[in-house]
Amino acid sequence: MSSTETPLQAAHGRKSLLPALRWRTIIIRPETAILLLIVLIATLASRLSPYFANIAFILESSTYYVEFSLIALVLTLVIIAGEIDLSIASMMALSACVFAVAVRAGVSIPIAMTASLGSGLVMGALNGFLVTIFRLPSIVVTIGTLTLYRGLAQVLVGDRSIGSFPSWFVGIDFRSIGRVPVPVVIFVTAAIVLGLGLSSTIYGRQIYQIGANEIAARHVGIHVDRIKMGLFLASGFGSAIAGLMMASRLGSVRYDLATGGELQIVLIAMLGGTSIFGGRGTILGTFLASWFLVIIATGMTVANITINAQLTVLGLLLIVSTIATNIFYVRCHQ
Amino acid sequence: MRQCLVRCIDDFARNATMNTMIRLAGRVAQVREAGIAMILVLFSLIAGAVEPRFLTGETARVVLLAIPLVLVAAMGQMIVIVARHVDLSMGSILGFSAIVGGLVFRDHPQWPLVIGFLVAILVGAGLGLFNGLIVAIFKLPSIIVTLGTLSLYRGILFTLSGARQIDPNDIPESLIRMAQTSPVGVPWIVIIAFAVALVVHCFLKHTEAGRHIYAVGSNPVAARLRGIRIFPVTILVFTLSGALAGLAGIFYAARFGYVNPGITGVGFEFTVIAAVVVGGVSINGGVGSVLATVLGVVLLGAVTVALPILGTSGFWQNALYGAIILIALVLGRAVRQGGLRGLSATKDAG
Numbered sequence: 001m002s003s004t005e006t007p008l009q010a011a012h013g014r015k016s017l018l019p020a021l022r023w024r025t026i027i028i029r030p031e032t033a034i035l036l037l038i039v040l041i042a043t044l045a046s047r048l049s050p051y052f053a054n055i056a057f058i059l060e061s062s063t064y065y066v067e068f069s070l071i072a073l074v075l076t077l078v079i080i081a082g083e084i085d086l087s088i089a090s091m092m093a094l095s096a097c098v099f100a101v102a103v104r105a106g107v108s109i110p111i112a113m114t115a116s117l118g119s120g121l122v123m124g125a126l127n128g129f130l131v132t133i134f135r136l137p138s139i140v141v142t143i144g145t146l147t148l149y150r151g152l153a154q155v156l157v158g159d160r161s162i163g164s165f166p167s168w169f170v171g172i173d174f175r176s177i178g179r180v181p182v183p184v185v186i187f188v189t190a191a192i193v194l195g196l197g198l199s200s201t202i203y204g205r206q207i208y209q210i211g212a213n214e215i216a217a218r219h220v221g222i223h224v225d226r227i228k229m230g231l232f233l234a235s236g237f238g239s240a241i242a243g244l245m246m247a248s249r250l251g252s253v254r255y256d257l258a259t260g261g262e263l264q265i266v267l268i269a270m271l272g273g274t275s276i277f278g279g280r281g282t283i284l285g286t287f288l289a290s291w292f293l294v295i296i297a298t299g300m301t302v303a304n305i306t307i308n309a310q311l312t313v314l315g316l317l318l319i320v321s322t323i324a325t326n327i328f329y330v331r332c333h334q
Numbered sequence: 335m336r337q338c339l340v341r342c343i344d345d346f347a348r349n350a351t352m353n354t355m356i357r358l359a360g361r362v363a364q365v366r367e368a369g370i371a372m373i374l375v376l377f378s379l380i381a382g383a384v385e386p387r388f389l390t391g392e393t394a395r396v397v398l399l400a401i402p403l404v405l406v407a408a409m410g411q412m413i414v415i416v417a418r419h420v421d422l423s424m425g426s427i428l429g430f431s432a433i434v435g436g437l438v439f440r441d442h443p444q445w446p447l448v449i450g451f452l453v454a455i456l457v458g459a460g461l462g463l464f465n466g467l468i469v470a471i472f473k474l475p476s477i478i479v480t481l482g483t484l485s486l487y488r489g490i491l492f493t494l495s496g497a498r499q500i501d502p503n504d505i506p507e508s509l510i511r512m513a514q515t516s517p518v519g520v521p522w523i524v525i526i527a528f529a530v531a532l533v534v535h536c537f538l539k540h541t542e543a544g545r546h547i548y549a550v551g552s553n554p555v556a557a558r559l560r561g562i563r564i565f566p567v568t569i570l571v572f573t574l575s576g577a578l579a580g581l582a583g584i585f586y587a588a589r590f591g592y593v594n595p596g597i598t599g600v601g602f603e604f605t606v607i608a609a610v611v612v613g614g615v616s617i618n619g620g621v622g623s624v625l626a627t628v629l630g631v632v633l634l635g636a637v638t639v640a641l642p643i644l645g646t647s648g649f650w651q652n653a654l655y656g657a658i659i660l661i662a663l664v665l666g667r668a669v670r671q672g673g674l675r676g677l678s679a680t681k682d683a684g
Binding site: 158308310322 | 492
């Protein structure tokens with residue numbers, strides 16, 4: 001819009017464009033892009049292999065990815081608030097190790113699980129403390145705690161794996177409610193709760209405000225530090241839940257559990273259209289991106305594409321989808 | 335009366351010297367490198383107090399041997415971070431160039447070493463250029479782009495190498511010797527690494543392009559108004575970072591004697607970024623120097639070397655390493671802000 005236009009002309013122009021604009025605002029939503037991609041890939045995959053188009057099969061294979069997706073949901077909130085947490089995969093490992101060590105020491109499973117979740121909260125609290133009290137950039141802090149937590153996990157269990165959990169704890173991915181595996185139920189429930197919390201509670205809106213302009217948020221009286229602390233706590237807690245789920249699925253725990261997972265989790269959140277600068281993003285986007293990842297990974301596995309090629313495709317997808325949404329976004333703002 | 339006057343003057347004089355000293359100390363502390371240098375000295379003293387063996391020339395030699403890889407890559411990462419970007423794909427670029435360099439050595443054992451070096455650096459520069467082009471053309475945040483290319487390059491590298499590692503007997507003897515010795519006694523790769531640091535220092539301090547990187551990093555909008563074109567600066571920083579990661583890739587082959595597509599360089603980006611920010615380079619761009627980065631790399635190198643000497647068990651080393659990164663970050667921040675009180679006084683600065 002050039003500066004010579006009067007506000008009236010501008011308003012007039014905008015009014016006549018209204019239907020087109022509304023159509024465009026739906027198109028530029030990253031959620032739309034990812035939904036289209038899901039449909040596209042699902043069609044393609046079912047062409048490639050007749051075994052793919054089977055909901056039960058997809059649900060079953062999704063249990064491998066659901067742990068990361070669960071954390072990606074929480075991470076979305078953190079990123080919307082303009083922070084980032086790279087220590088998530090290490091927190092998963094450490095909390096799972098706390099659980100395993102407690103079980104080995106003869107503690108009952110519920111208490112061990114509580115200890116594990118508690119350790120997740122403590123780790124999140126340390127991240128939040130360093131970010132809110134010492135005002136260090138969260139990317140830097142969590143690169144440090146990524147090493148620290150992974151190292152502590154190594155201290156706890158050494159280089160061996162701890163297994164032999166009671167049989168009712170192992171194999172969460174084989175249990176199902178109705179026909180849906182339990183991990184998927186947990187994931188969907190978390191998505192609904194977090195989605196509602198983000199879109200329709202005052203705290204949710206405050207997270208957006210902090211991400212959009214932190215100084216302004218402070219001036220209107222939002223307890224920025226308290227909310228950020230809460231988000232880091234949530235990130236630790238979510239990672240602990242995911243760590244327990246993974247321990248149950250694998251039936252044993254090692255210190256190198258989920259190594260490198262942080263990048264994959266960030267990738268899910270980014271694919272869902274969350275802006276790395278904060279202030280933009282939705283739980284729906286991350287939710288869809290998680291399913292997209294499940295479909296593309298199982299689709300490629302079914303079509304006999306090697307894991308190396310899958311890495312290439314994932315990287316390309318992230319870049320291409322970001323470019324595409326960005327171009328749409330810029331077009332619509334002209 | 336007279337006594338009072340004398341006491342007054344005395345007091346004043348004492349205060350004046352105190353003031354100058356405080357001011358001097360303040361000015362020293364304001365130099366970004368001071369914080370990290372203090373931490374380095376402090377760490378060496380503590381380590382030396384616990385185990386006197388630490389404070390010997392032998393330790394210095396081992397530290398020097400341990401750092402060239404991270405040092406070279408950290409130079410590239412620092413340039414990128416100063417320009418207000420970040421390069422997460424560095425580990426994959428390192429692995430990629432190491433594999434390509436290794437393939438050259440394996441398939442053409444008669445070619446001179448220089449060719450392997452050149453190929454690795456060029457491959458790295460090419461991959462970095464790709465990062466830079468995407469960031470600059472589409473105006474995307476570099477953290478997303480390089481996160482994408484991190485998996486992209488790793489995937490291509492797997493395909494390229496056929497998921498097989500370059501074995502020790504495929505790597506020429508002369509390359510491995512470069513990581514062990516030279517005519518001067520100090521291994522070649524250490525000499526090259528410090529030469530690179532020196533060149534980067536001169537480039538950033540004394541060339542127009544180098545100053546432009548700082549200008550763009552501290553305020554891109556102001557830099558554009560000043561007539562600096564951002565596009566070439568972005569391309570330049572990513573290409574340099576890629577080229578230096580490529581050089582680090584050859585160093586990897588020289589030092590470890592093998593290159594594995596699934597291991598080489600995985601997680602390396604975090605080590606490098608940690609070293610750079612521990613040195614006091616601001617992740618928000620525009621601030622940082624070669625000296626600070628070198629000190630950061632040396633500190634983390636010294637920690638790696640010290641932990642086994644101090645008799646810590648192998649299992650504790652990673653945890654202590656992470657803890658020291660955090661302590662160095664907090665202390666560095668405290669020194670720069672003039673004491674711990676300064677930490678809470680910046681609420682509004684966000």
